[in-house]
Amino acid sequence: MNKEDNKMLKVDNLKKNFGDFQAVKGISFSVGKGEVLGFLGPNGAGKSTTMRMITGFIPPTSGTASVCGHDITTDPVAAKACFGYLPENAPSYRSMTVEDFLTFIAGVRGFHGKAGKEKVEAVIAKARLSNVAKQTIDTLSKGYRQRTCFAQAILHDPKVLIMDEPTDGLDPNQKFVVREMIKEMSADKAIIISTHILEEVDAVCTRAVVIAHGELKADGTPAELKAMDPSGKLDVVFRNLTMEKEGV
Amino acid sequence: MMKNIKTVFAREFKSYFDSPVAYVFLVAFLVLVGFMTFGVAMFYERRQADLTPFFFWHPWVYLLLIPASTMGLWADERRNGTIELLLTLPITLWEALIGKFLAAWAFIAIALGSTFPIVLTTAWLGDPDCGAVFCGYLGSLLLAGAATAIGVFASSLSRSQVIGFVTALALTFTLLIIGFDPVVNAVAGWGVPAALVNAVASCSLMSHFESLRRGVVDFGDIGYYIGVIVFMLAAAQVVTENRKAS
Numbered sequence: 001m002n003k004e005d006n007k008m009l010k011v012d013n014l015k016k017n018f019g020d021f022q023a024v025k026g027i028s029f030s031v032g033k034g035e036v037l038g039f040l041g042p043n044g045a046g047k048s049t050t051m052r053m054i055t056g057f058i059p060p061t062s063g064t065a066s067v068c069g070h071d072i073t074t075d076p077v078a079a080k081a082c083f084g085y086l087p088e089n090a091p092s093y094r095s096m097t098v099e100d101f102l103t104f105i106a107g108v109r110g111f112h113g114k115a116g117k118e119k120v121e122a123v124i125a126k127a128r129l130s131n132v133a134k135q136t137i138d139t140l141s142k143g144y145r146q147r148t149c150f151a152q153a154i155l156h157d158p159k160v161l162i163m164d165e166p167t168d169g170l171d172p173n174q175k176f177v178v179r180e181m182i183k184e185m186s187a188d189k190a191i192i193i194s195t196h197i198l199e200e201v202d203a204v205c206t207r208a209v210v211i212a213h214g215e216l217k218a219d220g221t222p223a224e225l226k227a228m229d230p231s232g233k234l235d236v237v238f239r240n241l242t243m244e245k246e247g248v
Numbered sequence: 249m250m251k252n253i254k255t256v257f258a259r260e261f262k263s264y265f266d267s268p269v270a271y272v273f274l275v276a277f278l279v280l281v282g283f284m285t286f287g288v289a290m291f292y293e294r295r296q297a298d299l300t301p302f303f304f305w306h307p308w309v310y311l312l313l314i315p316a317s318t319m320g321l322w323a324d325e326r327r328n329g330t331i332e333l334l335l336t337l338p339i340t341l342w343e344a345l346i347g348k349f350l351a352a353w354a355f356i357a358i359a360l361g362s363t364f365p366i367v368l369t370t371a372w373l374g375d376p377d378c379g380a381v382f383c384g385y386l387g388s389l390l391l392a393g394a395a396t397a398i399g400v401f402a403s404s405l406s407r408s409q410v411i412g413f414v415t416a417l418a419l420t421f422t423l424l425i426i427g428f429d430p431v432v433n434a435v436a437g438w439g440v441p442a443a444l445v446n447a448v449a450s451c452s453l454m455s456h457f458e459s460l461r462r463g464v465v466d467f468g469d470i471g472y473y474i475g476v477i478v479f480m481l482a483a484a485q486v487v488t489e490n491r492k493a494s
Contacts, residue, residue: 052332052493055336056335056336057332057335057336057492057493058492058493076340077338077339077340078338080336080337080338081338085333085336087329087332087333087336088329089329091328091329091330091332091333092330092333093259093263093328093330094328095263095266095267096259096263096266100262104255104258104259105337107251107255107258107259108252108255108256108337108338108339109337109338110251110338112251136266149333152333
C-alpha cells in the first residue's frame with residue numbers, strides 16, 4: 001500500500017470564484033490518519049470557503065476534494081457520511097434540547113431507536129455535556145453550545161473530522177477542554193482545524209498549512225514552519241507569509 | 249431515502265410544538281374559520297345541512313395563516329447558520345425539502361382535522377351528504393398542500409422571515425384571486441375573451457377547490473394540486489441549491 005492511500009482527505013486544486021473575485025485560487029493538500037492539520041490564514045483568506053467546498057456545502061468552481069475515497073462533487077452523500085463537520089460559529093437548532101438535537105443527528109447518520117440512543121449517550125459523555133443534556137440549546141453558554149455542535153460532529157465516530165474555528169470566542173478553560181477532546185481522538189482520525197489563532201498550532205497540530213489571498217503559502221510541521229524565519233517564531237513566519245502581498 | 253425524510257419530518261414537526269406559536273396558530277385557525285362560518289356565512293341561519301359556508305372561507309384563512317407557518321422553514325436555517333449543518337449531513341437536498349414540506353403540511357392537516365366538531369354538529373342537526381363533506385375536506389387539504397409548497401418556496405428565497413411571509417402571501421393571493429368567481433365574472437364583463445378568462449381561471453387554486461367543494465372528485469383537480477406542489481418544491485430546490493451559502 002503506497003503512502004497516498006493512507007490519505008483520508010484529499011483536496012485537489014480547489015478553486016472558487018464569486019463573480020470576478022477569486023476567493024480560492026487552486027488549493028491542494030491531503031491529510032492522513034493520525035494527523036491534525038492546522039489550516040491557518042488571516043481573516044478573509046479563504047479558509048471557510050475552502051472548508052465549505054470540502055464538505056460539499058458550496059460547489060467548487062473547479063477542482064475537487066475526496067473523503068475516504070468518495071468524491072464530494074460526484075458522490076456527496078457517501079463522502080458526507082465519512083466526515084464530521086463543525087461549521088463556523090457552531091450552529092445548532094436552538095429550540096431543541098441537547099439530547100433531542102443529537103438524537104436528530106443520530107437519525108440522519110442512520111442510527112435509529114436503541115442504536116441511536118446509545119450513540120447519543122456515548123457522545124454526551126465524551127463531549128462532557130451530561131449536566132446540560134435536558135436543557136434547550138438556547139439556554140446554554142457559548143462553551144456548551146460549541147461542545148454540542150462538536151458532539152454532533154463526532155457522534156458517528158467519523159474517520160475525518162473537519163472543524164472551522166472550533167475554539168473561536170471561547171475562554172481559556174473552554175479552549176483547553178476542546179483541545180483535550182481533539183487530542184484524545186487524533187490517533188485514529190484525520191483532523192483538519194481552521195484557525196487564525198497561532199497558539200492552536202503548538203497546542204494540537206502535527207502539521208500546518210498557511211493560506212493567504214486564496215493561495216497556499218506553506219505546508220509543513222510546526223517545527224518546519226518556525227524554521228522559515230531566523231527568529232523561530234510562528235507569528236513572524238505567519239506575518240511574512242500572509243502580509244507580503246498587501247505591501248506592508 | 250424514506251428514513252431521512254422521516255427524520256427531517258419528525259424534527260421539523262416537533263419544532264412547531266417547541267414554542268407556543270403552534271397553539272396560537274391552531275386557536276387562530278379555529279377562531280377564524282368559526283367566525284367566518286357562523287358569523288359571516290350564517291351557517292345556522294341557512295338551515296341547510298351542508299358545509300358549503302364552512303369550506304367557502306378556507307382559502308382565505310389559509311392565505312393568512314399558511315405563509316405564517318412556513319415562513320421560517322428555510323429562512324431560519326439560513327439565519328441561524330444551521331443550513332450549513334443540515335446540508336453537510338449525508339442527506340440530499342430533496343430529502344430535506346420534502347421532510348420540511350410534509351411537516352408543515354401535516355401541521356396544517358392537524359388544524360384542519362380539529363374542525364371535526366362542525367361535521368358532527370351538522371350530522372346531528374341534519375343529514376349531510378357524506379361524500380360532499382369528504383370531498384370538501386380533501387379539497388381543503390390539497391389546497392393547503394399547494395399553499396404550503398408555495399410557502400416553502402418563498403421561505404427558501406432569503407434569510408428573512410418577513411420576505412418569506414410576504415412573498416408567499418402575494419403568490420397565494422394571486423393564484424386564488426384569478427379564479428375567484430366575483431373577480432372572474434367582473435373581468436369577463438369587461439369584454440375579455442371568455443376562452444382567455446377561463447384559461448387563466450383554470451390555473452387558479454380556487455377553481456379546482458370549488459369543484460371539489462361541490463363534491464366532484466376529478467383527477468384533473470387532484471393532479472393540478474400535486475402539480476403545483478411538485479413545481480413549487482422544484483423551484484425551492486433550485487433556489488436553495490444555488491443560493492444556500494448567501
